[in-house]
Amino acid sequence: MVxxxxxxxxxxxxxxxxAPAAADPPTTDPAALQQNVAQKTQEWSILADALEAQIxxxxxxxxxxxxxITDVSKASDARxxxxxxxxxxxxxxxxAQLETAKKLLASAMAAEAExxxxxxxxxxxxxxxxxxxxxxxxxxxxKPAFTSAEDQLKQVSLAEQKRSDALDSASSHQAPSVAALRxxxxxxxxxQTAQGDxxxxxxxxxxxxxxxxxxxxxxxQTECTITQGAAPRTQGKxxxxx
Amino acid sequence: xxxxxxxxxxxxxxxALCLTAQIDRNxxxxxxxxxxxxDPKLEADAISVGAALSxxxxxxxxLAASYYAAHADALxxxxxxxxxxxxxxxxxxxxxxxxxxxVADEIRFATNEITALTAGASTLSSDKDPAIxxxxxxxxxxxxxxxxxxxxxxERQDAENQAIxxxxxxxxxxxxxxxxxxxxxxxxxQAAELMNxxxxxxxxxxxKLATSAVEQKAAEKAAADKAAAEKAAAxxxxxxxxxxxxxxxxxxxxxxxxxxxxVGSWSYQSGDMFHGPEPESVEVTVHEENxxxxxxxxxxxxxxxxxxAEKVVKIEFSGDFRNTRNQxxxxxxxxxxxxxxxxxxxxxxxxxxVIFEIEGPNGIPQAGVTLVKx
Numbered sequence: 014m015v016x017x018x019x020x021x022x023x024x025x026x027x028x029x030x031x032a033p034a035a036a037d038p039p040t041t042d043p044a045a046l047q048q049n050v051a052q053k054t055q056e057w058s059i060l061a062d063a064l065e066a067q068i069x070x071x072x073x074x075x076x077x078x079x080x081x082i083t084d085v086s087k088a089s090d091a092r093x094x095x096x097x098x099x100x101x102x103x104x105x106x107x108x109a110q111l112e113t114a115k116k117l118l119a120s121a122m123a124a125e126a127e128x129x130x131x132x133x134x135x136x137x138x139x140x141x142x143x144x145x146x147x148x149x150x151x152x153x154x155x156k157p158a159f160t161s162a163e164d165q166l167k168q169v170s171l172a173e174q175k176r177s178d179a180l181d182s183a184s185s186h187q188a189p190s191v192a193a194l195r196x197x198x199x200x201x202x203x204x205q206t207a208q209g210d211x212x213x214x215x216x217x218x219x220x221x222x223x224x225x226x227x228x229x230x231x232x233x234q235t236e237c238t239i240t241q242g243a244a245p246r247t248q249g250k251x252x253x254x255x
Numbered sequence: 256x257x258x259x260x261x262x263x264x265x266x267x268x269x270x271a272l273c274l275t276a277q278i279d280r281n282x283x284x285x286x287x288x289x290x291x292x293x294d295p296k297l298e299a300d301a302i303s304v305g306a307a308l309s310x311x312x313x314x315x316x317x318l319a320a321s322y323y324a325a326h327a328d329a330l331x332x333x334x335x336x337x338x339x340x341x342x343x344x345x346x347x348x349x350x351x352x353x354x355x356x357x358v359a360d361e362i363r364f365a366t367n368e369i370t371a372l373t374a375g376a377s378t379l380s381s382d383k384d385p386a387i388x389x390x391x392x393x394x395x396x397x398x399x400x401x402x403x404x405x406x407x408x409x410e411r412q413d414a415e416n417q418a419i420x421x422x423x424x425x426x427x428x429x430x431x432x433x434x435x436x437x438x439x440x441x442x443x444x445q446a447a448e449l450m451n452x453x454x455x456x457x458x459x460x461x462x463k464l465a466t467s468a469v470e471q472k473a474a475e476k477a478a479a480d481k482a483a484a485e486k487a488a489a490x491x492x493x494x495x496x497x498x499x500x501x502x503x504x505x506x507x508x509x510x511x512x513x514x515x516x517x518v519g520s521w522s523y524q525s526g527d528m529f530h531g532p533e534p535e536s537v538e539v540t541v542h543e544e545n546x547x548x549x550x551x552x553x554x555x556x557x558x559x560x561x562x563x564a565e566k567v568v569k570i571e572f573s574g575d576f577r578n579t580r581n582q583x584x585x586x587x588x589x590x591x592x593x594x595x596x597x598x599x600x601x602x603x604x605x606x607x608x609v610i611f612e613i614e615g616p617n618g619i620p621q622a623g624v625t626l627v628k629x
Contacts, residue, residue: 165460
């Protein structure tokens, strides 16, 4: 019985050994990160929606045109950076949840051995009490003074049966809880991969947005070039496009 | 299969944690062994030892209580671990990622831009001016960038949909596991609570066993007394004259309780109840003859001032039995002091309470002691 407990524990340990190192959950506030995304999205949206209407009023080489495009591009970068920060945080949280779920699985597997031990101990108790009932019944045969003691011993036996029923009930949930936790761990591993894929897709989209704004700025420069024969001057300091 | 060293270390650390997290069964198993090995012949002896069983049942009851307390603690820890796991699952419901960049809005934006560019490019495309052609190319590059963007947005949507599907399945597993762990924890908690009831049931059993042993002894004594009385009352070889009652025939008892509740040898056992000076030993004998009681009390009492001095009391008493539960008689000590003594039958058949009072400067104002029949 004790040996079985050791074996299950070692197996649980090996199961965890096959998993990546545990990660602490991040201390950032996901709600604040989400709020930041909403704010950056709104800022970008306002600038992006107004861009064409703003540019159309300007001459092709007006530096305000390229400045307006650069501003929208920067707002787009800020929005996508906020989304990336949220996703990075979500992935760390997912990783921490996965590690905890693995520990819960190991703990549930170990509990299986504990329940086996409980039942074995209960069986020994039952054998003991049955022996007492036999001894008392034999020695107190035809002795009415002992009737109440015999009855009480039977009450003890009934109380023990109730505990046995409770342990049976616990056992009936043991295997399903292990199975559900195993499913959970598998699903959380898949979720980690899937969230990683979302993050990668966003990085690709981020590059596509940057490429679009580079192309938009290039068109504005071409429009200036063909009308003035020179590139428009930039207004103020501009950061490089990705 | 070779596991990376870091994982091996982690695995064995968790394995070791798991082993230390196992509930300590040794302490309650030792308590169980101590209980079971303490008095294996208790039930077998119960019928023969009478009041002497009481100390043995008390010991067993204490050992049983220790065992049940230790085992219930272990069960409660097992239940608490499951409860803690349940609580984590309960507090960590899995949610899909929020819609941070609504796909429909972004696709609409890109499509509108493409439409505008397409219109612009088609207006200019027939113009062969090289400068205009450069502008057309710029339009086309921007258009291509927007198409790439649309593709990226769609791919991201696919990835998000896949993640949503997985999180939905994971959430179902989480809810299932939480539900089973809650039931598991509740059943284990119930089992621990039931152990408390079992402990109480064992205490009641041992108490009843002790009482049964005393009652059995008393019943045997009563049966023996009855047999002796019947033997004494056996008819004489010749029939007595019909107009005269045989004095040896059983007479109706004078007292409301059988005379055996007063008559016989009684003694104090350490731990029995008393009031007044604390007895060290008390022996009482009571005889009955023709409704007349005659008895002696011999006892040693601790001095009331707490010194090691003892008070030795020797009393003789006599008087008629009366039709009352408690019987009062006059007493006289060895040195001539007078007083009174009362015999009060106890609840169990083999218990008698004796209350006495000795007058005079060296007397005892009042003392009471519970005696057991010998």
